[in-house]
Amino acid sequence: MSHLRKTLANLSSAEDFLKFLNIDYEETVVHINRLHILKRFHDYLKREKNTEDLDDQSLKTLYVKLLSQAYQDFVVSDAVSEKVFKVFHQAIGVSHVSLEKVAVSAPKAR
Known part of the structure; x- marks a missing residue:
């Protein structure tokens, strides 16, 4: 593994990555x-x-x-519009559950 990859593997926050790569950013954009x-x-x-x-x-x-491109995506847009995470796709009705994930439970005895 390269020295750069090892260093990046130890970074944890968006701010850490942006600072390490010397990318200017607005704290409010990153915070949100x-x-x-x-x-x-x-x-x-x-x-x-x-x-x-x-x-x-x-x-x-x-x-x-x-990373500059990823940051800029959220400077000009927002999380709901960009739909990076699965939950945003589900919110607009795009959802899929495979039959393998559906568990059939037996009725409880009374």
Whole structure:
């Protein structure tokens, strides 16, 4: 694992990531959307291919780009509109429960 990845693995808050990557941010935006920003950043990272081959400088450049993009998503929009988490999809009626997850319980004896 690269030095950069090890350092990032020890960061825990959106503010930690933004500060470490030297990304300017408004505290109020992050305060309201910190989990959404990190989730969106994670989603953007998952879309990237072949990041294992990048050196630390290239990786840092990519992380700055993607975290900046994730942060900006919530500067110009909000959590409800962006629907990062599953609960927001369920709130608009998009829900799916597989039959395997439905447990059939026996009626209680009286």
